[in-house]
Amino acid sequence: xxxxxxxxxxxxxxxxxxxxxxxxxxxxxxxxxxxxxxxxxxxxxxxxxxxxxxxxxxxxxxxxxxxxxxxxxxxxxxxxxxxxxxxxxxxxxxxxxxxxxxx
Numbered sequence: 001x002x003x004x005x006x007x008x009x010x011x012x013x014x015x016x017x018x019x020x021x022x023x024x025x026x027x028x029x030x031x032x033x034x035x036x037x038x039x040x041x042x043x044x045x046x047x048x049x050x051x052x053x054x055x056x057x058x059x060x061x062x063x064x065x066x067x068x069x070x071x072x073x074x075x076x077x078x079x080x081x082x083x084x085x086x087x088x089x090x091x092x093x094x095x096x097x098x099x100x101x102x103x
Contacts, residue, residue: 044082051085054092 008016023031048070055066070088074081 044085047082047089048085051088054088058092 048067051070052063052066055061055069056063059066059069061069070081070084073079074084077084
């Protein structure tokens, strides 16, 4: 019975809902911007992970060293990290395709 006393009543929930301010257009724009940033981060994550794996394989290094290399290239060339990663992935795939022996 003691646990029922700690449960909010319907009146408590209604009072809480009405006491909160309505979201403003600014709040809405901020939420939309955050969603877009999260989507962009998710889209760039896969190529970065692929590039890390390719660098790890080629240079026999760990994930931290591979990421440090990506970051260094990005900073040295003033290029976004995701673009550096995509370039490495594309170049590696092209290299692997052209190196395959033909039958």
